[in-house]
Amino acid sequence: MMNLSSPFFHKAMPTNKVMMLVCVALIPGIITQVYFFGFGVIINLILCAVFAVSAEYTILKLRTREPRTSIQDNSALLTGLLLAVALPPTLPFWMTFVGVWFAIIFGKQLYGGLGYNPFNPAMVGYVLLLISFPVEMTAWLPARELAVSLPSFYESSQLIFFAQTADGLTVENFRQLADGFTMATPLDHLKTETTLGRMNSEIFANPDMALNLNGWKWVNLMFLLGGLYLLAIKIVRWHIPVAYLLAMIITSFLLNTYDNQLYAAPSFHLLTGATMLGAFFIATDPVSASTTPKGRLIYGALIGFLIVIIRTFGGYPDAIAFAVLLLNIAVPTIDHYTKPVIYGHKKETELHD
Amino acid sequence: MSKSIVKSVSSKSIVEQAKGSFHGGIHPAEFKNISNQQSIKDLPIAAQLVIPVKQQLGQTGEVVVNLGDRISRGQLLVKATGILSANIHSPADGIVTSLSPAYVGHPSGMKSAAITIKTDLEQSEGKIFEPIDWRNPSNLEEIQSRIRQAGIVGLGGATFPTHVKTSSREINTLIVNAMECEPFITCDDRMLKDIPKQVIEGAQIVANLVKAKNIIFATEDNKQLSIEKLSEAISKTTESIPMSIVVAPTKYPSGGEKQTIELVTGKQVPSGKIPASMGLLVQNVATLHAVFNAVVKGQPLYQRLVTITGNLVDRPGNYWIAFGTQITDLIEHFNVDVNDCEKVIIGGPLMGQSVTDFTAPVTKATNCLIFNKADKTEKAWLTQTTEHQPCIRCGECEKVCPADLLPQQLLWYSQSDQWENLQQQGILDCIECGACAYVCPSEIPLVQYYRYGKSSLKDIQRKNVIAEKAKKRFDFKEMRIQREKAERAAKHKKAAEARRQAALDKKNDSDGKQQAINDALARVKQKKASVGQAQGVAQTETDEKKES
Numbered sequence A: 001m002m003n004l005s006s007p008f009f010h011k012a013m014p015t016n017k018v019m020m021l022v023c024v025a026l027i028p029g030i031i032t033q034v035y036f037f038g039f040g041v042i043i044n045l046i047l048c049a050v051f052a053v054s055a056e057y058t059i060l061k062l063r064t065r066e067p068r069t070s071i072q073d074n075s076a077l078l079t080g081l082l083l084a085v086a087l088p089p090t091l092p093f094w095m096t097f098v099g100v101w102f103a104i105i106f107g108k109q110l111y112g113g114l115g116y117n118p119f120n121p122a123m124v125g126y127v128l129l130l131i132s133f134p135v136e137m138t139a140w141l142p143a144r145e146l147a148v149s150l151p152s153f154y155e156s157s158q159l160i161f162f163a164q165t166a167d168g169l170t171v172e173n174f175r176q177l178a179d180g181f182t183m184a185t186p187l188d189h190l191k192t193e194t195t196l197g198r199m200n201s202e203i204f205a206n207p208d209m210a211l212n213l214n215g216w217k218w219v220n221l222m223f224l225l226g227g228l229y230l231l232a233i234k235i236v237r238w239h240i241p242v243a244y245l246l247a248m249i250i251t252s253f254l255l256n257t258y259d260n261q262l263y264a265a266p267s268f269h270l271l272t273g274a275t276m277l278g279a280f281f282i283a284t285d286p287v288s289a290s291t292t293p294k295g296r297l298i299y300g301a302l303i304g305f306l307i308v309i310i311r312t313f314g315g316y317p318d319a320i321a322f323a324v325l326l327l328n329i330a331v332p333t334i335d336h337y338t339k340p341v342i343y344g345h346k347k348e349t350e351l352h353d
Numbered sequence B: 001m002s003k004s005i006v007k008s009v010s011s012k013s014i015v016e017q018a019k020g021s022f023h024g025g026i027h028p029a030e031f032k033n034i035s036n037q038q039s040i041k042d043l044p045i046a047a048q049l050v051i052p053v054k055q056q057l058g059q060t061g062e063v064v065v066n067l068g069d070r071i072s073r074g075q076l077l078v079k080a081t082g083i084l085s086a087n088i089h090s091p092a093d094g095i096v097t098s099l100s101p102a103y104v105g106h107p108s109g110m111k112s113a114a115i116t117i118k119t120d121l122e123q124s125e126g127k128i129f130e131p132i133d134w135r136n137p138s139n140l141e142e143i144q145s146r147i148r149q150a151g152i153v154g155l156g157g158a159t160f161p162t163h164v165k166t167s168s169r170e171i172n173t174l175i176v177n178a179m180e181c182e183p184f185i186t187c188d189d190r191m192l193k194d195i196p197k198q199v200i201e202g203a204q205i206v207a208n209l210v211k212a213k214n215i216i217f218a219t220e221d222n223k224q225l226s227i228e229k230l231s232e233a234i235s236k237t238t239e240s241i242p243m244s245i246v247v248a249p250t251k252y253p254s255g256g257e258k259q260t261i262e263l264v265t266g267k268q269v270p271s272g273k274i275p276a277s278m279g280l281l282v283q284n285v286a287t288l289h290a291v292f293n294a295v296v297k298g299q300p301l302y303q304r305l306v307t308i309t310g311n312l313v314d315r316p317g318n319y320w321i322a323f324g325t326q327i328t329d330l331i332e333h334f335n336v337d338v339n340d341c342e343k344v345i346i347g348g349p350l351m352g353q354s355v356t357d358f359t360a361p362v363t364k365a366t367n368c369l370i371f372n373k374a375d376k377t378e379k380a381w382l383t384q385t386t387e388h389q390p391c392i393r394c395g396e397c398e399k400v401c402p403a404d405l406l407p408q409q410l411l412w413y414s415q416s417d418q419w420e421n422l423q424q425q426g427i428l429d430c431i432e433c434g435a436c437a438y439v440c441p442s443e444i445p446l447v448q449y450y451r452y453g454k455s456s457l458k459d460i461q462r463k464n465v466i467a468e469k470a471k472k473r474f475d476f477k478e479m480r481i482q483r484e485k486a487e488r489a490a491k492h493k494k495a496a497e498a499r500r501q502a503a504l505d506k507k508n509d510s511d512g513k514q515q516a517i518n519d520a521l522a523r524v525k526q527k528k529a530s531v532g533q534a535q536g537v538a539q540t541e542t543d544e545k546k547e548s
């Protein structure tokens, strides 16, 4: 059909390309994750992508919509990938399936599809999994340098599909260190140890902790790199990530200054868990984020603040998903109170001559 | 480069940088070089002209010629009725061959009232007004009525009758809008290059009329040559009202009246107010030239400068074209290959409209005609509107909106028919510039949604007014009915009262009789008391009957 009504000019990157570029920006982070945590990451990515697209397709068919255009906007793919990089690399495949389908159906399509979902779909799926399968969802492998051995591609797929390898090894075996201890994620470890009354100086002095942290640090740095790329090509605007990271720094700095043995330093919070993934890829999901410039600052800052608070005082080790979903709820209110002043509605408008 | 120009002439302090800026804006490809290289030319009068009876904002005028009339160039065809209306004159000598409705370019394809003229081969000079000595202060009233007589309207595209704007006498500054920010259009630019003195004189006439103390030409820094020509002309002139040039960085839509004002003054026009409330009058270059023509040359507005451009035109440029000239004639004159031309854009690519029926004529609103082959590889052209992707609330639109609106929210409320919220979000402050749609990654035809939203809102407001009136009528009727009812009730009560009184009198009168009957009945009752219940019931029935 011909376009008969102005404007006849258009210059923008199409939405499907935007989504695709966000997927591309995940690559450095993904490669680093594979390096430190093994090939399970890749398998999860493939599974999530397939599950997400098939879920989208099925639902659209059920809603008697033409699935092609929606699939082609790449948003389902992106939801799948975002969930995949947040999952432990050896999560049983059927859990992944549940999470992805839940994300697409309940996080997105039931609200009317892309653009209408108040919540970040990937985080909806993540939280469902975290609440339903807390053990499996926190069963991260130790980072490469720390691990006795990382599962190979073959072993990873066996762990994912059959819960054990041909040699009878389970995820727990791979999580055990040389000294027989099981290594949790640094956030998890810190939480457990702090609860046991240990002081930060002790906890961080542990060489295992340092090695494990190193892996997480690199993963975070690479997601940061991808995020900076998105900033540079103007797909992501600076408001949310900057406010989010600044709020995290300030909150953790204040806590840390108050008691540096009880509360971790800003550098720890910034470079562990899903901090950078959250800052550039999750909190910035435009559909579920605040849409006014001021609102985006508030939205990002509150997420950053909540992450540190929940990590420090909450029951779960990481908090990106909870913080993001909580703020998703607040978006209409934030938007309402941060509307920009429309042209001609400002107070002082007299003309000097 | 633009900066150096500003500097080189700024020693004369005629040219200065804009002190204000407006929010958002876009930088579309300009395509101005296609048409701004050639100097202004005349286009010969076409054999037939189809002149729409309504060419401006406001009321339709009254047709004052008849079928078969022989008319001369400059003769009045349509007489203004009311304030918001404008005269229309014949651009040519000829004969009125039809007064039936014709297609005049309405997007819906609807036909409107039009005057069709078969033009003569030989055309006369056609001067009908006496020139006015506008420098003589006693002629101000005459100038004002001349602007009205000549049928001048805003030629920048808004077609607001100019005499309404020039009736103010409390203007400080006349701003000449020479921004011409939309791609392809170059008629104002070319006018300032070729005939700057006439434009300056037109500006002086208007400034003099509205008692403005100074004149500011507002333009963009991509029009270096016309800035040079203009400042040269200004520095040579002996006119009394001081003039200067303000140059803004090229950005669309700096030519919007509100944006121009913000650029020049750094102030915004308060919502619901007009620029005159700030002591400002904004006039477009072509409009001021039309004023010059009417006052100095005595020529009514029956033609205008039109940019003919696009990759299908063999001699692009700016031409004086008579109103009523049909696009079909232009297609022939400029050797446009119709097979490649699926539509013609009237105006610019961001705010213009398109026609596919090429019998549409040039009118007072036609500043530009684009004959362009829709090149699928050229990304700038939006070619399809079939199915857009959903809004992902990316906020790109908000970033470019010159009215500081949240276009994504406007879209949301238009789509869901939430008119009240739509109004609260400021839809009525949207200037339909199309910047939001230009950047939207989901290619949503946002402006179309807003037009729909605005017209629905107007409908509702109209309905509300009607409903309000209806309610008043209803309330009044209710009140009347109630009053009549009350009156009737009072009357009835009175009548009933009277009747009761009468009955009472009668009763007193017949009391003796009644007593006798009762006594007799009592006797019968006593007799029958022993007979049993059945009779008792019958007795009751009789009593009841009696009562009824």
Ligand code: SF4
Residues within 6 Å of the ligand: B390, B391, B392, B393, B394, B395, B396, B397, B398, B407, B408, B411, B436, B439, B440, B441, B442, B443, B444, B446
């Ligand atoms: S630019 Fe388009 S997709 Fe982005 S928020 Fe605006 S309307 Fe939505």
Ligand code: SF4
Residues within 6 Å of the ligand: B400, B401, B402, B403, B404, B405, B407, B410, B429, B430, B431, B432, B433, B434, B435, B436, B437, B446, B447, B450
């Ligand atoms: S069309 Fe309206 S909403 Fe869109 S950018 Fe222009 S003024 Fe803003």
